[in-house]
Every structure is written in C-alpha cells, then in structure tokens.
Amino acid sequence: MGLEEETGGSAKDVPPTEQELSAEFDTTLQKYLRGEGADLEALKDKKLKGQLTVREKLYGNSAKAAAKFEKWLMPSEGGYLEAEGIEKTWRIKQDQITREVDILSSRNQYDIVLKDLGPYTLDFTPSGRYMATAGRKGHVAIVDMKSMELIREMQVKETVRDIVFLHNETFFAVAQKKYPYIYNRDGIELHCLKDVTTGEMIGNFRTGLGRTETMQVNPFNGVIAVGHSGGTVSMWKPTSAAPLVKMLCHHGPISALAFHPNGQLMATCGREKKIKIWDLRKFEVVQTIPGHHAKTLDFSQKGLLAAGTGSYAQVLGDFSGSQNYSRYMGHSIAKGYQIGKVSFRPYEDVLVMGHSMGWSSILIPGSGEPNFDTWVANPFETSKQRREKEIHTLLDKLPPETIMLDPSKIGTVRPYKKREKPTKEEMEAEKEAAVEAVKDIALKKKTKGRNKTSKRVMKRKVLIDKAKKPFIEKEMQEAGKLAGKRKLGEETELPASLKRFVRKKAAV
Amino acid sequence: MKVKVISRSTDEFTRERSQDLQRVFRNFDPKLRPQEKAVEYVRALNAAKLEKIFARPFIGAMDGHIDAISCMAKNPNFLKGIFSGSMDGDIRLWDIASRKTVCQFPGHQGAVRGLTASTDGSTLISCGTDCTVRIWSVPVAATLESDHASNKPIEANAVYVGKNAYWAVDHQWGGDLFATTGARVEIWNHNRSQPVNTFEWGTDTVISVRFNPGEPNLLATSASDRSIALYDLRMSTPARKLIMQTRTNSIAWNPMEPLNFTTANEDCSCYSYDARKLDEAKCVHKDHVSAVQEIYNLVYPYFSMDIDYSPTGREFVTGSYDRTVRIFPYNGGHSREIYHTKRMQRVFCVKFSSDASYIISGSDDTNLRLWKAKASEQMGVLLPREQKKHEYQEAVKNRYKHLPEVKRIVRHRHLPRPIYKAKELRRMVIDAEKKKEERRKAHSTPGSIVTESVRKRRIIREVE
Numbered sequence A: 001m002g003l004e005e006e007t008g009g010s011a012k013d014v015p016p017t018e019q020e021l022s023a024e025f026d027t028t029l030q031k032y033l034r035g036e037g038a039d040l041e042a043l044k045d046k047k048l049k050g051q052l053t054v055r056e057k058l059y060g061n062s063a064k065a066a067a068k069f070e071k072w073l074m075p076s077e078g079g080y081l082e083a084e085g086i087e088k089t090w091r092i093k094q095d096q097i098t099r100e101v102d103i104l105s106s107r108n109q110y111d112i113v114l115k116d117l118g119p120y121t122l123d124f125t126p127s128g129r130y131m132a133t134a135g136r137k138g139h140v141a142i143v144d145m146k147s148m149e150l151i152r153e154m155q156v157k158e159t160v161r162d163i164v165f166l167h168n169e170t171f172f173a174v175a176q177k178k179y180p181y182i183y184n185r186d187g188i189e190l191h192c193l194k195d196v197t198t199g200e201m202i203g204n205f206r207t208g209l210g211r212t213e214t215m216q217v218n219p220f221n222g223v224i225a226v227g228h229s230g231g232t233v234s235m236w237k238p239t240s241a242a243p244l245v246k247m248l249c250h251h252g253p254i255s256a257l258a259f260h261p262n263g264q265l266m267a268t269c270g271r272e273k274k275i276k277i278w279d280l281r282k283f284e285v286v287q288t289i290p291g292h293h294a295k296t297l298d299f300s301q302k303g304l305l306a307a308g309t310g311s312y313a314q315v316l317g318d319f320s321g322s323q324n325y326s327r328y329m330g331h332s333i334a335k336g337y338q339i340g341k342v343s344f345r346p347y348e349d350v351l352v353m354g355h356s357m358g359w360s361s362i363l364i365p366g367s368g369e370p371n372f373d374t375w376v377a378n379p380f381e382t383s384k385q386r387r388e389k390e391i392h393t394l395l396d397k398l399p400p401e402t403i404m405l406d407p408s409k410i411g412t413v414r415p416y417k418k419r420e421k422p423t424k425e426e427m428e429a430e431k432e433a434a435v436e437a438v439k440d441i442a443l444k445k446k447t448k449g450r451n452k453t454s455k456r457v458m459k460r461k462v463l464i465d466k467a468k469k470p471f472i473e474k475e476m477q478e479a480g481k482l483a484g485k486r487k488l489g490e491e492t493e494l495p496a497s498l499k500r501f502v503r504k505k506a507a508v
Numbered sequence B: 001m002k003v004k005v006i007s008r009s010t011d012e013f014t015r016e017r018s019q020d021l022q023r024v025f026r027n028f029d030p031k032l033r034p035q036e037k038a039v040e041y042v043r044a045l046n047a048a049k050l051e052k053i054f055a056r057p058f059i060g061a062m063d064g065h066i067d068a069i070s071c072m073a074k075n076p077n078f079l080k081g082i083f084s085g086s087m088d089g090d091i092r093l094w095d096i097a098s099r100k101t102v103c104q105f106p107g108h109q110g111a112v113r114g115l116t117a118s119t120d121g122s123t124l125i126s127c128g129t130d131c132t133v134r135i136w137s138v139p140v141a142a143t144l145e146s147d148h149a150s151n152k153p154i155e156a157n158a159v160y161v162g163k164n165a166y167w168a169v170d171h172q173w174g175g176d177l178f179a180t181t182g183a184r185v186e187i188w189n190h191n192r193s194q195p196v197n198t199f200e201w202g203t204d205t206v207i208s209v210r211f212n213p214g215e216p217n218l219l220a221t222s223a224s225d226r227s228i229a230l231y232d233l234r235m236s237t238p239a240r241k242l243i244m245q246t247r248t249n250s251i252a253w254n255p256m257e258p259l260n261f262t263t264a265n266e267d268c269s270c271y272s273y274d275a276r277k278l279d280e281a282k283c284v285h286k287d288h289v290s291a292v293q294e295i296y297n298l299v300y301p302y303f304s305m306d307i308d309y310s311p312t313g314r315e316f317v318t319g320s321y322d323r324t325v326r327i328f329p330y331n332g333g334h335s336r337e338i339y340h341t342k343r344m345q346r347v348f349c350v351k352f353s354s355d356a357s358y359i360i361s362g363s364d365d366t367n368l369r370l371w372k373a374k375a376s377e378q379m380g381v382l383l384p385r386e387q388k389k390h391e392y393q394e395a396v397k398n399r400y401k402h403l404p405e406v407k408r409i410v411r412h413r414h415l416p417r418p419i420y421k422a423k424e425l426r427r428m429v430i431d432a433e434k435k436k437e438e439r440r441k442a443h444s445t446p447g448s449i450v451t452e453s454v455r456k457r458r459i460i461r462e463v464e
Helices: A002-013 A018-033 A046-072 A094-100 A383-395 A424-439 A453-491 A496-501 B036-053 B140-144 B384-399 B404-411 B417-442
Strands: A080-082 A110-113 A120-124 A130-135 A139-144 A149-155 A162-165 A171-175 A180-184 A189-192 A212-217 A224-228 A232-236 A245-248 A254-259 A265-270 A274-279 A284-290 A296-299 A305-309 A312-317 A326-332 A339-344 A350-355 A358-363 B002-004 B058-062 B069-074 B081-086 B091-095 B100-105 B112-117 B123-128 B132-137 B158-161 B168-171 B177-181 B185-189 B197-199 B206-211 B218-223 B227-232 B237-244 B248-253 B260-265 B270-274 B283-285 B306-309 B315-319 B325-329 B337-339 B347-352 B358-363 B368-372 B459-463
Touching: A018 A046, A094 A358, A120 A162, A120 A339, A120 A358, A130 A162, A212 A254, A224 A254, A232 A254, A265 A296, A274 A305, A296 A339, A305 A339, A312 A339, A312 A350, A383 B036, A424 A453, B036 B384, B036 B404, B069 B112, B069 B347, B069 B358, B081 B112, B081 B123, B091 B123, B123 B168, B177 B206, B177 B218, B206 B248, B218 B248, B227 B248, B260 B306, B315 B347, B315 B358, B325 B358
Parallel strands: A254 A296, B112 B168, B168 B206, B248 B306, B306 B347
Antiparallel strands: A080 B002, A110 A358, A120 A130, A120 A350, A130 A139, A139 A149, A162 A171, A171 A180, A180 A189, A212 A224, A224 A232, A232 A245, A254 A265, A265 A274, A274 A284, A296 A305, A305 A312, A312 A326, A339 A350, A350 A358, B058 B368, B069 B081, B081 B091, B091 B100, B112 B123, B123 B132, B132 B158, B168 B177, B177 B185, B185 B197, B206 B218, B218 B227, B227 B237, B237 B459, B248 B260, B260 B270, B270 B283, B306 B315, B315 B325, B325 B337, B347 B358, B358 B368
C-alpha cells in the first residue's frame, strides 16, 4: 500500500511536458473558437476580404483570451473519485465517500422518507439551488437546497404526475389530474392551462405514433423529444405540424429518455432492457448497454449518465473521451423502494433520486460543473440579482421560430443555388403548406336552413382538392414524361416473333 | 481511494459587508450557453429597434441671419465656435453650445462667398461678390465668454480690393498663405494687399479651393469647365488637371488620409480620388437625388452641394440642393444616414464639428441647424457600463444586420415625398438602362460592347 502510494505520488509530481500543455491549450482553444473560420481565399471582393480578415483575427484573440482565463483564473476545480489498487469505483459505497469528504458536502448525502404521499418526482432550478418535489398523492414542496429549508409546502388534493420550474424559482408548473397548473412560489395558483384558446398556445399536434410516456427537452437546441410506445422517438419544434425527426430506437416501448448537455448524445432505454446511446448528428447508435431496465435516465453537466432501475441507481461515465460509457458508481436504496426519477443537481456533485417513499440524495464526485457563470446561473443569487436576471431573460426571450435542430444555422448565409427543379420532398412540403393554408379559411355560415353539415364538409373537401390540383397535375406531367421515356426504351425490346416487322435502317 | 467533491464555502462566493460590491464569477464555456446565436439574434433585433427609438438627430437651429447662408468656417482652435456668412454680407460667429451669436462682422456689400479661419484661429478671412477680401481678427475674449452674446460689430483689420468677384477662399494648414478663387487662383499673404502668386489655367471661373491638410503646399480647385485641378505652390505652375462630364461643386481632403480627396459633383454623386492616380475614382458615392432635375444648367451655379470630412477621416457629410444632408462612409457607395426637415430648404453648406459628434448645416432658409453625427447617440458623459452596453449593442447589431428582419429595421428611413419619388424614378431609369445594356451585350459578338467601370465613366481625360 505504502509503496504504491509513493510511486503514485511521484508519478503525479512530474510536471506535464510542454507538448502536453500546448495540446491541452489547443483543445480548449478549439472549444472557444466555435467552429471553423471562413474560407477567405475564395472571396473576390477585396473590401469584404479585408473586413473579414480583421474579424477572424479578433475571434482568434478572444478565443485565446477565454482559453487562458479557463486555464488560470477559474475559482473551483471539479470533483473526482479514484480507486486505488484492486478497488473498483463502482463498489465504493456512499458512507465510505461521506467519511472522506468535508462536513458541508457530507450533508448532501441523505434520505428523506415520506411514506404516505406516493412516489416523488422532482426538478431543479438551473442554478441548482431550489428543488421542487411532488408526491403522487398531491404533496408539493419547494426546498432551498443550500440551507435545506422548506420554502413552501402544500397539498393540491389531486394526483400529481410531474412538476417543473419555469424560468426561475418563483414559478412552477404541476401536471395535475386533468390539466397543468402554474403556481407562484407562495403556492398561489396562477393559471390553469385548461382552455386551449386563451393564452398563447403555440402548437397543438397529434403525433399519430402511439402512446407517449416520456418527454424531454434537448437543452442544446430546445427541441422536444417524445418517446412512444412503439419504440420510436420523435422530435418536435413548436412551429411545424410534422415532427423534425422520427427515429426507431427500440423494439419495445421507450421507458426513459435523456439528453447530454452538449446536444450531441441522447440516451434511450427500452423495455427490452437495453440502454442505447445515440449520436444526434448522424442519428446512429454509438453504444448499446445491455442488462438495464431503467425507468429513468439523466445526464449530468459533465456527461455522467445515471440510470434508475427498481431500487438501484447506476451511474455510467465516459472516461476515455471516445463515447464509451462504462460503470462508474452505483447505489441501492432500501429494498422495496422504487426509484421514479433521477436528477443530477446542477453545479454540485449530487444525484437526487425520487422514489416511492420520498427522495434520497447521494454524492457522485465529478458529475457537476465546478465553475458557474454569475450571469448564466448563480447558486448564490440575491433577490436583486434575480429580478435583474428575470428582466434580461424576458428581453432575450426567443421567438418560437428560432428553435431548430441545428441552432448554429441562424445568421448563416444560404449558398446561392441555381434554380433547379424542386425535389420530391420540397414539392410535398409545398403541397402540405398549400393544404394547411386552405384549411385555415373560414367558410361563411349560411342561414335559412342552407347550413347543412354535409354540404359544409363537401365544400371543404372541394377546396382542399382544388388546392392540391396543380401539384397533382405536375406530378402527372412528370409521370407522363417518365412513361414517355420508358416507352422509347421499350420499343427496342420487342419479342422475337415481331422483330421482322420492325422497320430496319437501310443497310448500305 | 481518492475523493474530492465540489464544495463551495459561502464566504468565498458572497460579499462580506453590504457596502462591498457583489462578487461576479465567469465561465466562458460555450456549453453553458445553449442557443447563443438565437439569443444574439433577438438582441440584435432589439438593439436595432432601440436605435430607431432613440434616433433624434436634430438638436436645434441657430436663428439670426436675414438672408440665405452661403458659407461656413470652423475655428481650428475653438471647438464651440463656427463662422457663417450670408448672401447679404453678414458674417457672424456662433457659439454652438448656446446656439447664439457671439459677434458679428459687418462690412461686405454683397454676398459672402468664402470664409476661412487661419490655423491659429486668430484671423478670419472672407471674400465676396463685391470683389473684396477682408481680414478680421477674431476677438479671443468674446470666444471664451460664450454667454456674452452681444452682437457687437467688429471692424475689419484689412480690406483688399480685387478686379473680379471672388468665389471661394481657403487658408493653408500650418502656413500663413491663403488662396482665393474667382477668375483665377490667387495666393495671398496676410500682410500684402496684392496676391503673392497667381495661377491660371483656362478661362473659366474657379469655384472652389481647398488646401491639403497633410501637404501644406498642395491645393485642389474646381472650375466651371468641369475640371478639377491640383496645384503645387512650390512649383509655381499648375500640376494636374482632371476633366469630368459634369461640374464639381466642392472638394474636401480626407484629414486622416491626406492623399485622398472627395469631390461633390453636379450629377448628384460624390467621387473620391487618390491624388496620385487621377485616372480612376477610388469610390463613387451615390445617394443624392436631384429633386428638381430640370434645373440642371443653372444660371447661378452656386445651388450646389457642399462636402466636409469628419476629423476621424472615416465619414463625410454632404448637403445638397434636394434639401437633405447625408452622411457617407469614406469607402462606401451609399449614405449611412439622411437628415431632412420640412423647414430646411436648400442646403448650401455643411460642416462636421471638430470632435466628430455634430454636423452643422447652413441653408436657404437663413438658419444654421445643428445635428448629431450619430442619430441615436447618447450625448454627455457616459458611465463605463453605459458605454460598454452601447458598444455591445452596436456590435451585435452589426453582426446580424444582413438578416432580413434586422436589415429592414436598420435600413428604414423616412424620406420626404419628393425625394422618395425621385429615388424610385431614378431606380427605374437605371434598371431600364442596365437591362438594355445587358440585352445589347447578349445579342452582339462577345467583346464588342465594353462597359466602362463606374469609377472611370465620368472622367473625360487627365491633363498634365
């Protein structure tokens, strides 16, 4: 033991070589450069070229400054857990960790048992300071995690299925039996989202893909992914009636869904006891982890994946950087308690599990982002700062059109394409758009007994057919052309008996 | 086992006393900021809208003259003052801050055609249609006490009488010579009553003159025979002449790039040239419309455009017969800003103030008007935080100004109806001509029809 410690110590003491340092610096620099620079050689406009060269230089300088800041000036360092000798990290228990760690952090490891009010689900504010929990039987509570103080507790007297915070801790929404309700921090009911015509509803879509049990927002681009009972995951943006992407992920229903904060990875778990990790740029499976029937999944800020099954929560980590998740830690709560939801606490190395008898919090070193940005999410926010931030968030509120699969496309220039024939998909899209436009037209209501339902339906059908007509004609034209082309080809393939009747070219 | 967990102690991250500032921690990692481009786009949109809300460029009018203002001069030593001369011979010194006349210089019998101040700011030189050049000494005490506001008349130091009416005057930068133009270009010294030197090239009247700020012996003049001539005082012969298709009304040298000058031409555009290479214009600035196109060959050619550069050398202001004042970037073909008022009639002269923040325009309706150079700028002392915010808004707006929604707001200007109609008409005419030209080209042998570049089109020839 002692010898090993010594060698371990000396290996740590050797300073990293210059090459390693510069390689590390380069990777952070790449991160801050946010993609490739513009290709300036292809430009012919000298004035524009000059202006862009200056800009690119400026970007390079600011990326360097940011990389240097990250290297030298960040106040906190991340957590870690290293096993020594033959120890494995996934066998280390929570009480072992709590013994090694300081008092303040050890207070983050606890179990709260509330037997009567049903399985608990929970949500955190983006700063990680406040937690909203709701028990199935109507118990709603807001807790300040820093001081472990109960801010507000109430009983809504209906079944509660889910709870989320809105933009900050002053508002939260509860999915009650029939409708979602919005409450104030003091527990005052503000809205009941019952009537679909009032308020600003942006979209109401039928998926047509079957029962959905899971729904998650991709934090990178704001699209909503919904998991269906057929094993498909569909992704939606608020302004389109059709889903952006439909992926067939599992053979059985999707039981859990989670997004990595960088927006490139998605973890899904199906009833057939497999967790699949997907690359969202290529929509391909990166890794399949068998043997887990997870009811809930969650990614931490640093990319650790927590899966909750029954009364066992497993944390998987990607340590080699090659998107290969392996076991990192595990924790089993009291037997018989079923984990309903796992959620990593932002900016802390804590995992909170809501289960059928309350909730438990455990320490997972290395899961949280150690350095927060005051103007993004501040765990030490004063009320003045909160008010200012609320105003700034309102000013920066994104219109629903800006939500798209690739958010970096905003502000880019579409390359000039020569007017080609529209592809089949484009034509279909145009047709759909025309049909939608026609459906919105309000028909005049006739009086004196002429307002029969059958006639109205007929009229609407006629309008839709009229809208579709030009597209169908075009399609027929295309089909006719193709048929024409095919006919020419067929002429040359006559059966042998008829070949004597074909006019031959005069042989010279 | 080696364990470390994130633990933040409250005293490290919060302030100790309520008198302290709140602590701010930064992490510039892009992954903490999802959808940053969408947020920036929204901010650019808001910045463009706010800029339009705060765009109030007109500050005030300086009232006092009783006839149209024909020329203005800046005092290089005194930021707050400006001289103006009118068509009835009245010259006044104004205090821009209080917008009042400090003192008057009566004496001219006819219209005052040119005004200029010497480099040390103590002498004012004026010339007019009554064939006289008058030299005045600017009262220093009066310039310091701006709230004196007495219209004390001042006697001229010297009156030099010439043979013909004078059209323009300009003082050498850093020297003690000044040039007047009329029938010919004459170089004077303050103390001599006769010109020290005379240049003559052609027989037409020379209508404007400007000394080069960087090269004190170089000057540019423009004449009614549609030419621009460059003279060097040391050589005692004219150096170069450039003949264009239309007359140049006014010239201004770029103070930061003294080899470049911009000319205001009668065909409603401004041409920027490099003095070393006059066969091609560096840039053509085209946005003015001639609101009254039929009055093209006027008897009184002083219904013209005036041009002045900003001390930063990055933009210049023009005032024109179409009742508008426009600000152009030094290398851009179109104006970035247009100022107009119902009450402002034909603009005869414009000046950029020496701190690059204000524009003064003198017009036909006997008023001098004071405008902001940047219409939505907040004047006065700004806190560093305010300044940073303004800079950020400007930068984010410039980054997204090519997107349609933002572009629509940024480009939007209200134009007076005659100018709007004239612009549309002009656009139609230009488009039609262009289309015709393209068709001619397409239907003739390739290479037989050569389009001349815009920068060369208006130049007839260069003469040594």
